[in-house]
Amino acid sequence: MIAVAWRLGTSDSAAFMPYLQALLLLLLLAIIAGxxxxxxxxxLIVIWAVAAARSNLRGLPSLPAGLAWxxxxxxxxxxxxxxxxxxxxxxxxxxxxxxxxxxxxGSLCQLLVTTLRATNQVILMRWLYPSTPIQQTEWAQLGQxxxx
Amino acid sequence: MANLNPFVVATGAGLAAILWFCLIxxxxxYTMRRAYRSALATVQAGAQPHLIAx
Numbered sequence: 001m002i003a004v005a006w007r008l009g010t011s012d013s014a015a016f017m018p019y020l021q022a023l024l025l026l027l028l029l030a031i032i033a034g035x036x037x038x039x040x041x042x043x044l045i046v047i048w049a050v051a052a053a054r055s056n057l058r059g060l061p062s063l064p065a066g067l068a069w070x071x072x073x074x075x076x077x078x079x080x081x082x083x084x085x086x087x088x089x090x091x092x093x094x095x096x097x098x099x100x101x102x103x104x105x106g107s108l109c110q111l112l113v114t115t116l117r118a119t120n121q122v123i124l125m126r127w128l129y130p131s132t133p134i135q136q137t138e139w140a141q142l143g144q145x146x147x148x
Numbered sequence: 149m150a151n152l153n154p155f156v157v158a159t160g161a162g163l164a165a166i167l168w169f170c171l172i173x174x175x176x177x178y179t180m181r182r183a184y185r186s187a188l189a190t191v192q193a194g195a196q197p198h199l200i201a202x
Contacts, residue, residue: 018154019154021154021155022154022155022157022158023158025155025158025159025162026158026161026162028162029158029159029161029162029163029165029166030162030165032162032166033162033165033166033168033169033170034169036166036169036170037166037169037170037172037173038173040170040173040174040177041173041176041177044173044174044177044178044181045176045177045180048177048178048180048181048184049177049180049181049183049184052184052188053184053188056188
């Protein structure tokens, strides 16, 4: 696959054009594999460990379905952003740019998204799970204890 | 090599990847389940559990 991608980025790409359809099929199946396996992992972890642990920690009945949906939403958003930012530069290979240029652009995009996600985690959380900061509620005095 | 149908190769590799990654996902989740249950048993026995990490 890497060898084929390498040749596609060079002047000898015409020799690999007969395999383009098959490569696109493989890319599609790889994307399906990535999506299905991350969904499976997320749902199983929530049901088998996270919901059970929260239920024990807080003494509340666990709600695996709601918790699983929150995790799946988070995973789908971040995975889609990462995937799109890799697929766009890699697809530019078919427009003639060199494969290493695409890899460098993809890596920089990934670095950027990872940094933005890490620095804006609270904003992202509030966007994915709309909620009010505790300082703005009647339990404001609990906010400091939560921060500590 | 020349006699291989590229579509058959791509389909086989893709399906194998789907199966493999699903298997790995179940194994990872099951590892977490065992770690959680082990930590819970430690706590219920009155001891301090080791770090649960994943």
